[in-house]
Amino acid sequence: MSRGLPLTPVSLAVTLPTTYWNQPLYLAVVAIGLIAILTLSSLAARQQAEPLHLSDYYSYQCQTGSSQQATFRILTLSADHARELADNLCGQAEFSEHYGSVSIRWRRRDFLTLELIQESRYELFFNREHVVTGIAPNYQLFYSGFHRSPYYSLYWASHQQPVQLSREWFVNKTIGLLEDSRSQSFHIMPLDQLARIGLKPNSPQIHYFGDMAALTAAFDKGQIDITTKTSGMLTKQPDQLALTTISDHMYPGNWYLSHQVAASVYCSLHRALEQYLANFFSGASAAYDCPQDR
Numbered sequence: 390m391s392r393g394l395p396l397t398p399v400s401l402a403v404t405l406p407t408t409y410w411n412q413p414l415y416l417a418v419v420a421i422g423l424i425a426i427l428t429l430s431s432l433a434a435r436q437q438a439e440p441l442h443l444s445d446y447y448s449y450q451c452q453t454g455s456s457q458q459a460t461f462r463i464l465t466l467s468a469d470h471a472r473e474l475a476d477n478l479c480g481q482a483e484f485s486e487h488y489g490s491v492s493i494r495w496r497r498r499d500f501l502t503l504e505l506i507q508e509s510r511y512e513l514f515f516n517r518e519h520v521v522t523g524i525a526p527n528y529q530l531f532y533s534g535f536h537r538s539p540y541y542s543l544y545w546a547s548h549q550q551p552v553q554l555s556r557e558w559f560v561n562k563t564i565g566l567l568e569d570s571r572s573q574s575f576h577i578m579p580l581d582q583l584a585r586i587g588l589k590p591n592s593p594q595i596h597y598f599g600d601m602a603a604l605t606a607a608f609d610k611g612q613i614d615i616t617t618k619t620s621g622m623l624t625k626q627p628d629q630l631a632l633t634t635i636s637d638h639m640y641p642g643n644w645y646l647s648h649q650v651a652a653s654v655y656c657s658l659h660r661a662l663e664q665y666l667a668n669f670f671s672g673a674s675a676a677y678d679c680p681q682d683r
Contacts, residue, residue, distance in 0.1 A: 453485035464514035517642040535646035565613035568597035621669035
């Protein structure tokens with residue numbers, strides 16, 4: 390007898406005489422075989438479609454070294470100096486009496502929602518007052534304004550010549566902005582100036598980026614010609630940029646603190662925030678004399 394291939398439900402259907410086609414047992418065997426094949430195919434497809442668990446590139450966490458289980462959660466707008474702020478708090482003894490860790494997340498202004506405020510998802514967050522009140526008019530039920538930031542300057546920045554506010558000057562030049570419609574420095578203010586010379590928000594010359602990291606990288610690589618820069622950002626620019634002032638009186642916003650935070654850590658928070666702001670704003674004091682109360 391010649392040795393052939395193993396019989397499968399499909400090959401069995403071909404090799405068996407046609408008289409078997411009407412036999413209940415044969416039909417049951419074929420049905421079971423087909424179900425097995427479909428089941429294996431489905432399992433394989435599920436394994437291939439398993440979602441990837443990507444690292445979170447928008448947060449950082451440090452440990453205070455204490456046995457406390459609570460985490461102090463911070464929401465800010467920029468990755469710049471975010472780790473230093475968290476590490477500063479983790480290194481303060483009075484802070485470790487209440488918290489075992491500090492986590493900080495940096496996201497765009499429109500990341501803040503009514504739900505985040507009402508549920509006090511973050512012990513401390515940073516944003517502009519009009520943004521906060523627009524989202525949650527009664528935010529005072531959950532948070533209080535805690536620490537103010539100093540004013541800063543905003544500039545048009547170019548790698549070549551200073552920006553001139555004329556339609557002719559902007560011909561054949563690309564502009565990089567944030568797509569965050571709540572960002573005053575990287576969306577609202579520059580678009581206001583561009584509108585004065587007839588450039589509309591949907592102009593093909595304007596390129597919108599999802600976050601500051603992408604916008605900064607595109608400008609540094611020369612993929613866009615012009616963007617905006619704050620005075621705090623200029624302290625770490627390795628090369629000389631051509632700057633044109635947009636405003637010398639920009640207010641970044643407030644730090645808001647949850648009512649659930651114990652008053653005994655207020656001083657630690659103020660000290661850490663003063664040091665954090667001093668890294669951004671030239672002339673800002675890094676020292677803070679703790680008051681008796683908030």
